[in-house]
Amino acid sequence: MTYEAPLSHIKVLDLSRVLAGPWATQFLADMGAYVIKVERPGAGDDTRGWGPPYLVEPTEEDPGLSAYYLACNRGKRSITVDMASAEGQELIRRLAAECDVVVENYKVGGLAKYGLDYASLRQVNPKLIWCSITGFGQTGPYAKRAGYDFLVQAMSGLMSITGQPDGMPGAEPMKVGVAISDQICGLYSLSAILTAIIKRDRTGAGEYIDMALLDTQIATLANQATNYLVSGVAPGRMGNAHPNVVPYQVFRTADGHMILGVGNDGQFQRFCAVVGAEHLSGDPRYKTNAGRIVNRETLIPQVAEIVLQRTTSDWVSLLENHAVPCGPINDIGQVFADPQVEARGLKRVLTSPAAPEVPQVGNPVKFASGPTSSDRSPPTLGADTDDVLREILGVSDGEITRLAKALGR
Structure with a gap:
């Protein structure tokens, strides 16, 4: 029997950049969703340039493939669209009309000036599930502020409980070694999107999802947050010790x-x-x-x-x-040499026209019925533009030629 990926019926328009949004959409792609990553012509997602290290070195014509970009863009199709142009905006509208989900992380109101906000695009697709990811959400006094992982780790209280206690060598508030606030928000966003898909299947109604890095990081303070709420005493840094379990x-x-x-x-x-x-x-x-x-x-x-x-x-x-x-x-080299890690398939190698070997960390979710990690390598910039326009919108070769400027060519 042919295996059908769980989300092969879902199309996702990914207008997000950097980590939180791409982290969510990579999982959707792993589960079979058709994920269209919309990127700026000539530059693409910011993380393409976040190197070294690079798998493919950048050139004047192409931003290359950084290790950072490879971490969160597997399984997607990259298209380049000039969103500032009227023709580019129309292409986004047409794609949104055909998609089930839109994920974006523009500043509050940032898409409205292009006529590409939720209020506008729900008119062309009432069943659309829209997930907006920002630093502080769509409401509140900080809504218009830019939000970054490091900033949110600080403002959420996470750094106040991470690091050596005062009086110890190297004592200072410490961030986590990965962009954990982005990743956590991406995972909460993913859960919200999947919930909204189930809801739409039952009711036929789309949904607007308002996600904030600050909210989700505070939510995952877990026992440290409730320790404070119960006792009224703010926990501090304890190094590697645990506030509620000893030793x-x-x-x-x-x-x-x-x-x-x-x-x-x-x-x-x-x-x-x-x-x-x-x-x-x-x-x-x-x-x-x-x-x-x-x-x-x-x-x-x-x-x-x-x-x-x-x-x-x-x-x-x-x-x-x-x-x-x-x-x-373990250091990270020891991690990937560990026989348990090898047995669980957490190191994968894909192939790409850009490189014979593309190393990846496998999806940790295992389904008994079939694979849960895409074999499609993270795309080079704009590699799938023509195919997506043909497959999703039925655009002819002549129209693609006519749209060259909107496509950044």
Whole structure:
């Protein structure tokens, strides 16, 4: 039986750039959606130039393929359209009329001047699902501000709980090592889009989705946010320690570092039994997680002294055999050499007219029924313009020639 991708019936007009929007639309493409990435003639998505490293070096004629761009544009079709031109605007309208979903991350009101905002395009497609991604949303006093991942990590409180505590070496608020606010917003946006598709299938009605990086980052503060809402005390930076679980942090070993993640009292008892420290599990101060939190200042130095006696690999082998959560701290090279990562197919290599090998991180979602990661490589700038116009709009070769200026040629 021929496998049909879950979203092969969905067409997406992707007017987004950089990471949050492209992160969402890449997943839609992985699931089989026909994703049309609209880019500026000559320049394309900003991330094409966010290198080195580049898989394909930029030239005067082409912005190339940066590693950053490759991370979030698999499975899409790139077309170039001059949105400032009347003919370019008309092409976008015609495409929107044929699509199920539009994803955009223009500033509030940015598309209205072109007549390409939701209010305008819903007139040509009432069933359209529109997802707008901005830094601060469509309402509120910050709505017109530009929003960037780093800024949102700071404003959301995430950086206030990330990094070494005051008084420790290198103590300062710290951002996460990837653009996590963009990625989180992209994933929430994806969930909202899929929900709106289900709703439309039931009701026939389209939807407008207002997504904000600040909102979604605050929403994922999880226990740290509710710790504050319950206690009234704003949490601070704790390095690699956990505010609600002890011992749950990085420890130095004889040859490096490891993480020890003791998540409950049973695991703590097993840890103490394995390392010959029953006096700790038998101590009334440490028998419960609540007690270990209150008394972490006396407990952690004792655990640290124990862990320092063996190598990381020795500890991992020993503790894993007794169901005590622990693990090494891998660099990214070690990650992709890990047999578990290899077995799960998280490193993929695609092919492209631009390069014989295009490395990719595989989609982590696994369906038993078929593949969930597109074999279509991230596109070179405008590579699919003619095909998309023919396939979606039925444009003739003569009309494509006539539209050359609107297409940036």
